Amino acid sequence: MAAVRTLRLILILWLASLSVSDPEADALLRLKQSFQDDNEALGSWVASSHPCSGWKGVVCFNNIITGLHLSDLGLAGKIDAEALLLIRSLRTISFVNNDFSGPIPEFNRLGALKSLLLSKNHFSGEIPADFFSRMSSLKKVWLSQNNFTGSIPKSLTQLPNLMELHLEQNQFSGTIPSMEREKLVSLDLSYNKLEGKIPDGVSKFGPNSFKGNEGLCGKPLTTICSDPTQKPPDDMPTPSSSPQDETKKTGQSSQMIIWTVFGLLAAGVLLSAIYNSRKRETQFSILGKEVVHDAVEVHISSRGSSGRKGSMSKRGSSRGGSKHDIGDLIIVNGEKGTFGLSDLMKAAAEVLGNGGLGSAYKAVMTNGLAVVVKRLREMNRLGREGLDAEMRKFGSLRHQNILTPLAYHYRKEEKLLVSEYIPKGSLLYVLHGDRGDFHAELTWPTRLKIIQGIARGLDFLHSEFASYDLPHGNLKSSNVLLGDNYEPLLSDYAFHPFINAPQAAQTMFAYKAPEYVQYQQLTPKCDVYCLGIIILEILTGKFPSQYLNNGKGGTDVVQWVQSAISENREVEVINPEIATSTGSTNEMLKLLHIGASCTESNPELRPDLREATRRIEEVQV
Numbered sequence: 001m002a003a004v005r006t007l008r009l010i011l012i013l014w015l016a017s018l019s020v021s022d023p024e025a026d027a028l029l030r031l032k033q034s035f036q037d038d039n040e041a042l043g044s045w046v047a048s049s050h051p052c053s054g055w056k057g058v059v060c061f062n063n064i065i066t067g068l069h070l071s072d073l074g075l076a077g078k079i080d081a082e083a084l085l086l087i088r089s090l091r092t093i094s095f096v097n098n099d100f101s102g103p104i105p106e107f108n109r110l111g112a113l114k115s116l117l118l119s120k121n122h123f124s125g126e127i128p129a130d131f132f133s134r135m136s137s138l139k140k141v142w143l144s145q146n147n148f149t150g151s152i153p154k155s156l157t158q159l160p161n162l163m164e165l166h167l168e169q170n171q172f173s174g175t176i177p178s179m180e181r182e183k184l185v186s187l188d189l190s191y192n193k194l195e196g197k198i199p200d201g202v203s204k205f206g207p208n209s210f211k212g213n214e215g216l217c218g219k220p221l222t223t224i225c226s227d228p229t230q231k232p233p234d235d236m237p238t239p240s241s242s243p244q245d246e247t248k249k250t251g252q253s254s255q256m257i258i259w260t261v262f263g264l265l266a267a268g269v270l271l272s273a274i275y276n277s278r279k280r281e282t283q284f285s286i287l288g289k290e291v292v293h294d295a296v297e298v299h300i301s302s303r304g305s306s307g308r309k310g311s312m313s314k315r316g317s318s319r320g321g322s323k324h325d326i327g328d329l330i331i332v333n334g335e336k337g338t339f340g341l342s343d344l345m346k347a348a349a350e351v352l353g354n355g356g357l358g359s360a361y362k363a364v365m366t367n368g369l370a371v372v373v374k375r376l377r378e379m380n381r382l383g384r385e386g387l388d389a390e391m392r393k394f395g396s397l398r399h400q401n402i403l404t405p406l407a408y409h410y411r412k413e414e415k416l417l418v419s420e421y422i423p424k425g426s427l428l429y430v431l432h433g434d435r436g437d438f439h440a441e442l443t444w445p446t447r448l449k450i451i452q453g454i455a456r457g458l459d460f461l462h463s464e465f466a467s468y469d470l471p472h473g474n475l476k477s478s479n480v481l482l483g484d485n486y487e488p489l490l491s492d493y494a495f496h497p498f499i500n501a502p503q504a505a506q507t508m509f510a511y512k513a514p515e516y517v518q519y520q521q522l523t524p525k526c527d528v529y530c531l532g533i534i535i536l537e538i539l540t541g542k543f544p545s546q547y548l549n550n551g552k553g554g555t556d557v558v559q560w561v562q563s564a565i566s567e568n569r570e571v572e573v574i575n576p577e578i579a580t581s582t583g584s585t586n587e588m589l590k591l592l593h594i595g596a597s598c599t600e601s602n603p604e605l606r607p608d609l610r611e612a613t614r615r616i617e618e619v620q621v
Contacts, residue, residue: 024065025051027086028058036077042070059092059566067092069566071117074098079105094566096120096142104148108135115140119166126150132159139601140164144188152177152194163518167192168212176202176216183518189213197225329418330388331407332395336369336420339407344373344418357474357492357499357507358414362421370421371406377414378507379498384410387498391417394494397464401457403481403489422489427534428477432543444578444588445621446486447538451591453488454480455613458531461493462524462609469522470496475530476509476547477537512546514601525603528612532598535616536561539592541575558599565596584621591619 025047032045044056052060059067065087076099084090090110094117101122107113111134124147132138132155141156144166151174152167164186175196176189187205195215202209203219210216217225329341347363354360358375365371382390391408398404409416424430427450430442458472465471473496481489496504505511513526536557537544545554564573570589571579578588594615600606607615 022050024087027083028055028068030083031080034078034080034083035075037073037075041073041075056568057566064089066090067094067115067566069094070098071096071567072098076100078102081106081109084110091115091137093117104131104143108132111135112137114138114161117142118146119144121146123148127153127156129153130155132156136160138162142166143170144168146170148172150174152189185517329407329409330391332392333404333406335404336406337367339365339367339369343367344371349373357495364421370423372419372421374417374419375414376417376495378500378503379415379495380412381498381500387415390494390498393464397460399457399460401453401488401490402460402493403491419491422481422483424482424484424486426478427480427482427488427538430482431477431537431541441486442577444584447578448587448591448619448621450480450482450486450488451535451538452616452619454490454534455531455609455616457488457490458527459609459613461490462527465494468494468496469524470494470508470510470526471524472527472530473504473510474508475527475534477534478547480534506549509547513603515603521603523603524609525606528598528606528609529603531609531612532595532606533557535591535595535598539575539578539588539595540573541577558596561592561596562599565593587619587621591616594619 028045028051029047032042035042042056044054045051049055050063051058051065052063057068057070057073058065059069066089068084068087068090069092071094075095079095079100084093084107091113092115093107093110093113094115096117097120099122100118101124103125104118104123104127107116108131113135114137116135116138117140119142123143126149129151131153132141136159138159139161140163141159142164145168148167148170150172152172154177156162156165157177157179161183163183165184166186166188168188168190170192172189173193173195176194176199178199178201179187180201184202187202187209189210190208191212193215194210194213197218198210198216198221205220207220207222210221217223329339329344331338343365344363347365349361349363352360352362352372357379358377360372360374363371363373379387387408387410391405394405403419403422405417405419407418409418425433454475458475462471472490472493474492475490479490479492481491483489496508496510499508505516509530510516510522510526513529515521515523516526533544533546536542540555540557540561542555542557542560543553544557546556546558548554561570561573564570570592571585574585574588574592579585594612597605597607598612
């Protein structure tokens with residue numbers, strides 16, 4: 001009898017366990033019921049599975065729901081914001097490009113949200129002034145292309161962590177509230193009904209951020225704000241002009257017109273000449289792509305046994321005296337033999353291009369050794385002894401994925417770094433340039449080999465230069481050279497201690513990491529961000545806009561890939577040249593997710609390099 005009772009108790013407990021459901025799954029199903037989903041876009045939301053196991057638009061991390069990205073699904077109806085209160089780890093919400101209408105839902109009850117994206121819907125009405133007062137974690141707010149009216153909520157402009165604010169194409173009216181937010185990097189208030197002077201705190205943004213508001217004035221717009229306190233007195237007489245004055249004014253006006261026309265013609269000729277001279281250059285020259293021009297002689301000053309003197313210059317340049325003297329050639333790595341200034345003097349050189357840190361030349365010496373000589377003009381932070389110690393450390397590095405320098409020269413105004421010439425060139429050139437025979441060789445196994453080699457080399461640098469904020473500091477595809485078997489070699493690394501801060505911010509790619517752009521913070525995770533960009537670049541085949549200082553050209557690979565992941569269409573961003581590799585799609589997607597995690601805007605969510613390398617090593621061909 002006791003056994004029967006025990007069995008019955010076990011059965012009751014087992015049945016009870018079956019009836020217990022996941023509260024977060026129930027919350028999402030409740031949210032789904034509030035929608036009008038005529039196309040059954042959320043058909044994957046079924047009670048028999050976990051939301052992180054494939055529910056459309058549900059973003060998870062370690063099986064925890066962190067985001068809800070329901071864009072472009074044709075959804076309508078009411079958004080049950082109360083149901084979302086049960087999802088404790090929810091941080092991002094996107095309902096972009098749907099058919100929702102009515103007042104803004106009660107998302108202000110979700111105080112931990114970091115991103116609220118509601119663009120391209122039909123929301124309307126005024127937003128209460130204090131709506132965002134309890135949402136201090138918000139970083140991105142997109143309300144553009146709706147029908148919101150009334151004033152811009154003051155609480156919205158007081159968010160301490162706000163980075164992106166898009167309110168364009170609504171019906172907002174009144175003045176722009178003061179926004180003294182250093183973290184704000186993206187602002188668009190265009191095409192509303194705003195008026196008055198643009199606050200100084202947002203005048204740093206371009207005129208496109210404010211266009212379409214006829215009542216706005218002040219910088220950066222050309223419309224000057226009127227000052228009613230400086231009206232001229234009504235009874236002030238207007239001085240009359242004599243015929244001589246009028247003649248003089250007419251002459252001055254004619255002269256001004258003549259000089260203006262002359263100036264415009266001269267400017268036109270100058271611009272035409274600049275255009276014609278630059279038309280021969282490729283878009284990769286600013287990144288150090290190998291562009292071979294006419295051969296030039298390289299003359300380097302020496303005080304050796306020959307007694308000859310000279311300076312590095314193009315053919316026809318005069319050979320100077322002590323003014324151009326740069327001292328001795330210091331060999332720091334003798335694996336390729338030893339050579340001196342006289343050997344470089346006899347070599348002919350090809351101009352390889354101009355990178356952010358200086359120009360580069362290829363020189364082939366009489367013994368057949370081909371080297372690259374880089375002129376580094378910005379490395380002035382250390383004196384001779386400090387630079388010598390660092391260069392000798394560089395020369396001692398040994399790793400199959402690190403290009404070890406051979407020698408260097410020191411001069412106060414500029415430094416010369418001599419390295420072995422790698423014929424295949426840079427990864428940037430192989431991926432995006434005139435690749436020739438390289439095109440068919442960039443298979444999936446080759447690309448994976450390159451990425452894994454880059455990660456290993458970077459991990460080695462992070463071990464050797466562990467005390468540096470930026471162990472590499474300038475990792476990008478133009479600074480990854482490819483050997484004959486496509487083994488990657490990292491170059492231009494660990495230069496950060498040599499370069500003054502203003503020049504470093506302009507020339508080193510690690511300064512493009514979000515934590516520096518937003519908070520001026522430099523950590524080794526900036527290198528991880530750079531690694532993520534290269535992973536996405538190799539897998540998508542797209543030239544990253546992140547490499548360009550002017551933001552024009554290329555593809556924002558981070559945003560593109562993150563959007564694809566949130567919408568479960570990652571396969572679409574894989575380069576077609578490798579997407580057809582049989583049985584490798586899952587491994588490609590695994591690597592794509594690693595690249596996306598390395599480019600997380602929040603460095604706390606970004607893996608450290610050791611973890612990123614471990615995950616990359618686990619990817620299979």
